[in-house]
Amino acid sequence: MALINDHFLKLPNNYLFADVAKRVNVFKAQHPKSDVISLGIGDVTQPLCPAVIEALHRAADEMASAATFRGYGPEQGYDFLRDAILRGDFLSRGIHLERDEIFVNDGAKSDTGNFQELIRWDNSIAVTDPIYPVYIDSNVMIGRAGTKSDDGRWSNVIYLPCTAENGFVPELPQQRVDVIYLCYPNNPTGTALSRDELRRWVNYALKNDALIFFDAAYEAYIQHDDVPHSIYEIKGARRCAVEFHSYSKTAGFTGVRCGYTVVPKEVTACTLTGERIALNHLWNRRQCTKFNGTSYLSQRAAEAIYTPEGREQVKQTIDYYMQNARHIRETLRSIGMKVYGGEDGPYLWVRTPAGMTSWRFFEQMLYNAHVVCTPGVGFGPSGEGYVRLTAFCSRERTEEALERITNYY
Numbered sequence: 001m002a003l004i005n006d007h008f009l010k011l012p013n014n015y016l017f018a019d020v021a022k023r024v025n026v027f028k029a030q031h032p033k034s035d036v037i038s039l040g041i042g043d044v045t046q047p048l049c050p051a052v053i054e055a056l057h058r059a060a061d062e063m064a065s066a067a068t069f070r071g072y073g074p075e076q077g078y079d080f081l082r083d084a085i086l087r088g089d090f091l092s093r094g095i096h097l098e099r100d101e102i103f104v105n106d107g108a109k110s111d112t113g114n115f116q117e118l119i120r121w122d123n124s125i126a127v128t129d130p131i132y133p134v135y136i137d138s139n140v141m142i143g144r145a146g147t148k149s150d151d152g153r154w155s156n157v158i159y160l161p162c163t164a165e166n167g168f169v170p171e172l173p174q175q176r177v178d179v180i181y182l183c184y185p186n187n188p189t190g191t192a193l194s195r196d197e198l199r200r201w202v203n204y205a206l207k208n209d210a211l212i213f214f215d216a217a218y219e220a221y222i223q224h225d226d227v228p229h230s231i232y233e234i235k236g237a238r239r240c241a242v243e244f245h246s247y248s249k250t251a252g253f254t255g256v257r258c259g260y261t262v263v264p265k266e267v268t269a270c271t272l273t274g275e276r277i278a279l280n281h282l283w284n285r286r287q288c289t290k291f292n293g294t295s296y297l298s299q300r301a302a303e304a305i306y307t308p309e310g311r312e313q314v315k316q317t318i319d320y321y322m323q324n325a326r327h328i329r330e331t332l333r334s335i336g337m338k339v340y341g342g343e344d345g346p347y348l349w350v351r352t353p354a355g356m357t358s359w360r361f362f363e364q365m366l367y368n369a370h371v372v373c374t375p376g377v378g379f380g381p382s383g384e385g386y387v388r389l390t391a392f393c394s395r396e397r398t399e400e401a402l403e404r405i406t407n408y409y
Helices: 016-030 048-060 078-094 107-118 134-141 195-208 277-291 296-302 306-333 358-369 395-408
Strands: 102-105 125-129 155-162 179-183 211-215 243-245 259-262 266-272 276-279 339-341 349-352 386-390
Touching: 016 296, 016 358, 048 296, 048 306, 078 102, 078 125, 078 259, 107 211, 107 243, 107 276, 107 277, 107 306, 125 134, 134 358, 134 386, 179 195, 195 395, 266 358, 306 339, 306 349, 306 395, 358 395
Parallel strands: 125 155, 125 179, 179 211, 211 243
Antiparallel strands: 102 259, 243 259, 266 276, 339 349, 349 386
């Protein structure tokens, strides 16, 4: 008889965004004539930029000829994209990496969820709270998170509250931890860490022999000079940090699927006997066994982002979304709501009125304004009393949603 991995049974019945979609679908079924605007799920709405479309067409034409057809590609990614990443995202910022420290993937979600396979199940983890649910859920699946209490906390997870009172900047752990998850610019709060604040985390990791899993999926949205685009801008980070990147929100690749993970050769973890093992080698071995590589078409499309034309076109799209973010922030503040984020990231973190719970406010927005938001409590205990809005809707629909919220509020 096959026995189930009972750690999966500890997971919530639905992934947060699946639960949101389910409730929205119920509402639509009950109100078929309603026009629902979603500012909830972080999916993009603007089309792929011309440089990317042209690259996709060229790559598709190559696949139609035996002379240029591509079959299985390297699990780590094609050299043309890895070299473009090195030049465009790192050398341009004075960061020196090697090609074989870059691993192309099908989006950051996969690697942020899978990378924890490389460390033992009994490692301690610390997470900012609120947090992107994949970080904790993937640790639940392997048995590292423990059990969930009535207040939504996992027994073996160290929570680092990010609240309005501390400016959404987490305090360093009071005890030593093995692995720290950081996402900045942050999903869901939309806030960012300054260079000095990030340096504190790198110094903590070096002092305590801890690993940092740094999710930089939204770095392209950074507007302020004192906010690092990569943790490797901080001295010593190559010895303690793994960094995850995505083109999903940077260039609208939510349907194309491509991103990459940086695993410096200096990053290590220990065996029980104290031997240091390079995570770069282990991750390469894992990928060669369990991943067949990102599609050739997707990688050619990603390469086009780094051309002069691609860079300018992607910047225009990011500016479009950030204008939405500014409009949301200013409009909601003008009607007395407390709004955070949206300055260096595409998310707005909004306090619910009069102590209302996150899910209650979600329902009020859906049923009274026909606008979808994401309940903050779904991102962790410290998210209760907040909702997340995204700037990824079209300008017209964003303005209409804000008008509805203003009228209702």
